[in-house]
Amino acid sequence: MLSFAAFRRLVRASAVYDVLMTGAFATPWSLLLLRDQLNVINVRLGGAPLPVFEPFHLLLGCLLGSVVLVWSVLRIADPQPRFGRYDAAARLLFSLWMGWALLVTGEPVLWLFIVPELAWGLAQSLPLRVSA
Template identity: 75%
Template structure:
């Protein structure tokens, strides 16, 4: 069990990780640079070359990157436990789709995204220690407060 202050540090750390990882996804130009590196890494891990991205794919990746960037900055500036719980749920959803893509494509580069997603999801799912001054013996921060 984590104290609320320790949990807030986990939420902030996951947000910092996301900012660093997602920044290249926020514009079509930066994503194209990242895609070349991901392609080379995937091939060096034994995978096939990644598919070519057209303008529509770049739009989707940039929209995804932009939304995650805003969400990450919010969690960095205000690392509330409830934001960590919501982020854990989002990470489990992302992990599900990554696992599906891994099963369908077998592309090894997906492991580099899937493992940290699951780890951050688990870290933000840990129970909070009961607060001494909480009313009724419940943790100060609930899932949705």
């Protein structure tokens, strides 16, 4: 069981993590650089080269990155437990779809996203101690 203060720190820490991990998704140029790095990692882990991103793929990636960045700034500025609970739900959904992608493609780079997403989601699902 987490105290209110500890839970707020957890919500803020997960938001900082998101800024660091998804900031590169926010622009087409940075996403292309990230894609190249993820491709190298995936191949080194024994996976196939990642597909080339077309403009539509970049659009979807940048939409994701933009929304996550705005959501992260909100949680950094105001790390309410309610926001942590919503974030936990989003992370569990993200993990579900990344797990589906892993089953379909077998690309090992996905583990680098699935494990932290599940960990943050589970952490923000922990019970909150009610002050007496």
